[in-house]
Amino acid sequence: xxxxxLHTNKNTMARHGMVECNGYKYKxxxxxxxxxxxxxxxxSVEELYDMHCGIILANTYHLxxxxxxxxxxxxxxxxxxxxYKGLILTDSGGFQxxxxxxxxxxxxxxxxxxxxxxxxxxxxxLTPEKSxxxxxxxxxxxxMSFDExxxxxxxxxxLKNSVERTIKWAIRGKQVHNNKKQALFGIVxxxxxxxxxxxxxxxxxxIGFDGYAIGGVANDGESKDDxxxxxxxxxxxxxxxxxxxxxxxxxxxxxxxxVIRGVDIFDCVxxxxxxRHGQCFTRHGKINLHNQKFKEDFxxxxxxxxxxxxxxxxxxxxxxxxxxxxxLGGRLLSIHNIRFLIxxxxxxxxxxxxxxxxxxxxxxxxxxxxx
RNA sequence: GCGAUAUUGGUGAAGUGGUUAACACGCUGGUUUGUGGCACCAGUAUGCAAGAGUUCGAUCCUCUUAUAUCGCC
Numbered sequence: 001x002x003x004x005x006l007h008t009n010k011n012t013m014a015r016h017g018m019v020e021c022n023g024y025k026y027k028x029x030x031x032x033x034x035x036x037x038x039x040x041x042x043x044s045v046e047e048l049y050d051m052h053c054g055i056i057l058a059n060t061y062h063l064x065x066x067x068x069x070x071x072x073x074x075x076x077x078x079x080x081x082x083x084y085k086g087l088i089l090t091d092s093g094g095f096q097x098x099x100x101x102x103x104x105x106x107x108x109x110x111x112x113x114x115x116x117x118x119x120x121x122x123x124x125x126l127t128p129e130k131s132x133x134x135x136x137x138x139x140x141x142x143x144m145s146f147d148e149x150x151x152x153x154x155x156x157x158x159l160k161n162s163v164e165r166t167i168k169w170a171i172r173g174k175q176v177h178n179n180k181k182q183a184l185f186g187i188v189x190x191x192x193x194x195x196x197x198x199x200x201x202x203x204x205x206x207i208g209f210d211g212y213a214i215g216g217v218a219n220d221g222e223s224k225d226d227x228x229x230x231x232x233x234x235x236x237x238x239x240x241x242x243x244x245x246x247x248x249x250x251x252x253x254x255x256x257x258x259v260i261r262g263v264d265i266f267d268c269v270x271x272x273x274x275x276r277h278g279q280c281f282t283r284h285g286k287i288n289l290h291n292q293k294f295k296e297d298f299x300x301x302x303x304x305x306x307x308x309x310x311x312x313x314x315x316x317x318x319x320x321x322x323x324x325x326x327x328l329g330g331r332l333l334s335i336h337n338i339r340f341l342i343x344x345x346x347x348x349x350x351x352x353x354x355x356x357x358x359x360x361x362x363x364x365x366x367x368x369x370x371x
Numbered sequence: 372g373c374g375a376u377a378u379u380g381g382u383g384a385a386g387u388g389g390u391u392a393a394c395a396c397g398c399u400g401g402u403u404u405g406u407g408g409c410a411c412c413a414g415u416a417u418g419c420a421a422g423a424g425u426u427c428g429a430u431c432c433u434c435u436u437a438u439a440u441c442g443c444c
Contacts, residue, residue, distance in 0.1 A: 032405095034405075034406065036405095036406055037406090041406080057405070059405085059406085061407095062406090062407085089405095091405050092405090094405075095405045095406095096405090096406095096407080098405090099405095099406080099407070117407095118407040119407085144405080147405095149405075187405090213405080215405070216405095217404085217405090218404040218405090219404080219405095222404095227404095245405090246405095247404095247405040248404050248405040249404055249405090250404035251404060254404070266404095267404095267405060268404050268405085269403090269404070269405085269406045270403070270404050272406080273403060273404090273406065273408080273410090274402095274403065276408085276409060276410090277402090277403075277408095277409080277410075277411095279402095279403085288400080288401080290398095290399085290400085291399085291400080292398090292399070292400095325409070327409085330409075
């Protein structure tokens, strides 16, 4: 994987670049919808192409359990299996350790993580080596190191140990990584603590990866301020010539703030999740199509949006689908929401080229109601 | 025409002679940030068919009326 810097912004860390991977080129900043189980929920790949989606995220933990990495390897790899021709990044399963830990007991050791399968309850062990070997077999374009993703409420002591462990796991994962066509990213942790982020970033860069992710962010009601700090403290120690990926973010304003701080790639479940719950992004803030005021609103979500949904359907009809619990509703809203975020990244690239990203941000926030 | 039984919010319905009428669905808002999710949170009947009576007090007891269902001439 190669990263080429096309333009940097004078007053900020923002950068517009080009990622080249397996003959595929994509301009950054970019937004990556989440397709956990080898599908972006409810959407076909044609719909993804139509919204200029060049990269998606799939999940190692879920595909390991079902259908199993060997099935996907036999199918000829994840791309052939799901018929997607863009880039695919696989998350390592590290986040699942965090989300599984919320309710059930987990057992995190230096070796790896023990937990019970959510499908049949059997006890499983996921290790850094195993995660990477599974990802090698899945054949994604980008594999992620297996990390520990602690909650925002974790103490300094806990985070410190967690950072150490994640670094050791990153080394072990890299040692077994043997898929030449697959890039491998390391992950910076450390919560909102400057010294931990610095240490985590420096040590992870020493190991040497094709790109670097900032993890452990936007969890558990972490404040915006802490999140932005975590990004700043991490990015400061990451190399200019490698891609930076902010994991799990998300919200339009967070994406803008992330880009200003030097982030290139984002992923988030928000556009698809809120879509299935009847909500969508607009330039004036998020709207809820459950709201009665849209009952007889025969205009598109946004008249100047170029997505398939806005070109063809009214809010009244979309509200009807949502109120009737029809799956087409969530699907059409997913199309709009993903396109909304991708278009946002396209505009950010343009704003960087024009050296006016701060003005772009201020203008966006002025129009975007968060309440 | 006579008799029996019923009548609780938008819907299906619990319930008791005594402070705020259960629950579910619906509806109205809100939440959601590397998806174990058609999830979670909140609000939603000053009133129990109408009127009168008994009682310190009635949705719950009595009477009348209305409506509905089922029987019988």
